[in-house]
Amino acid sequence: MAAVAVLLITRPWGAAARAGADGSSLKRRNPSVPGTIIGPMAAIEIHDLVKSFGPVRAVDGVSFTVEAGSVTGYLGPNGAGKTTTLRCLLGLVAPDSGRALVGGRPYASLTAPLTEVGAVLEATSFHPGRTARNHLRILCTAAGLPQSRADEALAQVGLADAAGKRVLGFSLGMRQRLALAAALLGRPRVYILDEPANGLDPAGIEWLRGFLRHLAHEQGAAVLVSSHVLSEVEQTVDNVVIIARGRLVRQGTLTELTSNGRSVVRVGAVNAAELGPALETAGGAVERVEDGLLRVRGLTAEEVGRIALDRRVALRELVEERTDLQKVFLDLTEER
Amino acid sequence: MTALIRAELQKLFTTRLWWVLLLVMLLLIALFLGFAIALAGVTQNGAAGLPARDTPQWAQLAWGSGSSGTILVTILGVVMMTAEYRYQTITGTFLTTPRRFPVVAAKLLAGVIAGLLFGVAVLLLEAVTVIPAVILSGGTFSPSASHLPQTTAGLLAAFALYALFGIGLGALVRNQVAAIVGAVVWTYVIEQIFTAIPVLQPVGRWLPAGAAQALMRMDLDAGLGRPDLLPAWGGALVLAGYALLFAAVASATTVRRDIT
Structure with missing residues (x-):
């Protein structure tokens, strides 16, 4: 940095x-x-x-x-x-x-x-009859940049071979790259x-x-x-x-x-019955999922591990459950 | 500003449109000139049609036929503006130059330059057809007797103006097809009616076509009587007024509009 x-x-x-x-x-x-x-x-x-x-x-x-x-x-x-x-x-x-x-x-x-500022908006904003190079050269002219920047930017996005081709024949992906090349012109x-x-x-x-x-x-x-x-x-x-x-x-x-401020630690322990109360004493909210498997809120995985070590409880599993980002995204953006 | 004008001309000359329109325009005018040569001096049903080829009037008439190319310059202007909206290149244009008024001004000036270039092409075509036609028929080619300096100036002014008209129309309508149809209807229907029919000529002489004819001194009898035109200086003023009007329309509709 x-x-x-x-x-x-x-x-x-x-x-x-x-x-x-x-x-x-x-x-x-x-x-x-x-x-x-x-x-x-x-x-x-x-x-x-x-x-x-x-x-x-x-x-x-x-x-x-x-x-x-x-x-x-x-x-x-x-x-x-x-x-x-x-x-x-x-x-x-x-x-x-x-x-x-x-x-x-x-x-x-x-x-x-x-x-x-380099901006990429819609991929369709090209004249189909104009070549990729000419599209960029026009922007260079209007911006007072040297015409050579057009080919340099095309090379940067991997479009050097298509520089002289009309945009008409470009795939959507190539158009996106051309749009990105336009954004790169002025560095x-x-x-x-x-x-x-x-x-x-x-x-x-x-x-x-x-x-x-x-x-x-x-x-x-x-x-x-x-x-x-x-x-x-x-x-x-x-x-x-x-x-x-x-x-x-x-x-x-x-x-x-x-993490959503509420990280969950999943603990699998051979002696979960002993570990559970110990975690609660340490301030964790413990949920018993099934035999030998706990979900703990309010404690980090490291803290849970240390408590287990202190109590000499053997662990089978210790995982910090990250909330699925996709689920967070859907929860936040769906109709409420 | 020169950079923006160069960018606008670069836009125009990096697609096929300009030479397609140029070719169509030259073919159209060649066709008119062919009729002018073939029909010169021919009498129809006892009445005189066009003047004979060896008269100064014929040279003036043939020279003025170049004004029929203004429709293609109008279309050129329409496309210069509407292509930006049709292909959304207006986004890139305004990202490069966020101050929109200079962009519109550059486009208008580039339109004037393109219009004048088209006008020069027309004049070259006329020179290589009209001058030999006059000389071969035994006449004397006299630019002054045929008022050619004035007709030439009027032609060039008309080509520049119709390019501006196209850009203004394109900025107003933005839909390319609708704007082109509008331009064709205006030129071939509305202006034709108002400049050809004697009763409507008091209105027609104030339209761009009538003003351009006045500037070119095209006050010849083409079968419906001598058109009632403004004086040449009046035509020039009216054309300048239209140019300002179209420029104002183009900038007023473009400078504040949201580009979505």
Whole structure:
């Protein structure tokens, strides 16, 4: 992380990255969202964002932040308001109220946005009759980047061989890679990706995961990636923001979310009858599942192991049951 | 700003559309010129049709036939704008340049440049057909006697204006097919009716086609009597007014709209 901090030192949100890395006193609590810690200037900040389309409140008071050097998953079922949030953040949609800032500023006020933010929205936003290279060169021209960046970015996403081909013949996966290449053109420090795994085959998803981790953890970029399929991002993200019907329902680290503050330890003991009361004495809530098998709340696996050792009770099994993330996701986002 | 105009021209010239439209336009005008050459001086039922090929009037008429290419420049303008919505490339455009007014201004200026390039292609085609046709029939090709400088200026102005008209229409309608159908109906039905039928000409002379004819001094009798046109300077002012109107429509409809 030290290397990341050095790399980021010239960036406006470098301070945020360093604060996040060493956990120094620069951190402060965000008063509007209990439990959230934000830096002095996060790479992405969303405050009380509201956007309605006619009678539908697509986004209803969403707030969260994304720090440099981390991947944040923005999760929710289809129609939850993920895309609208990202489009507000990118200046494409005007919010009714609230703020959406990149590097402390609204996207529309960035003078060279491609060099600060790389965005991947729908995979269909290409002219089918134009070649991949020309698509990127047009963006380079408008952004004042050298035309050579087009081929470099195509090579980075593994599309060098298709550079001169019309997008018409591209598979969905190739279009996703081309969209990612467009995001890479200006070598930005912030990436905003809307459902980037859509249409990718398993190998493509694996490649994307590695790529996003590389951007965040090795290049110190802030990555915000939305998905409605949890398993796509589960192995990639550091932090999770969950939205359902326009409202933020949960945010935190992946670990916080799965442990859910109520971790359960499953203990299989030869002499469970003796171990149970001992665990209760130590403050655990013990549930007897079946003969010789207990489920304990309020104690860690290590604590349970130590108590068993003290009592000289032989254990057959000692497992910290992590709540299944998919189940948490469904519980949080289903109709209530 | 020049970077944005170059990007817009790059968009135009990296798909096949421009040369398909250019080819269709040149074929269309070649067809009109062919009729003008074949029917010159021919009398129909005792009445004179077109002037003879060796008259300055014929050269002016043939030169002005290039204005029939404006429909293809209109379509070019429509597609320049609607393709962005149809293929959602407008998202990438506004992500690259979030300040939308410069994008619209660059598109309008690129449209003017493309319109003028099409106009130049038309003038070249006319030069290589009309000049030999006049000389071969024993006439003297005299640009001044045929008012060709003015017709040429009017043609170029009309091509630039109709490109703007197309972009404005595309920004307003956004559905590519509907906008193209609208442009064709406007050009071939509404403007034709209002500029050809004498009773409607007081209205027609204020439409873009009537104003362009005034600027080109195309006040020749094509069978329905001399059209009642504005003076040339009036035509120029009306065309400039339309250009501003279409530019305003294009920016007003694009700058504030949510891109979803």
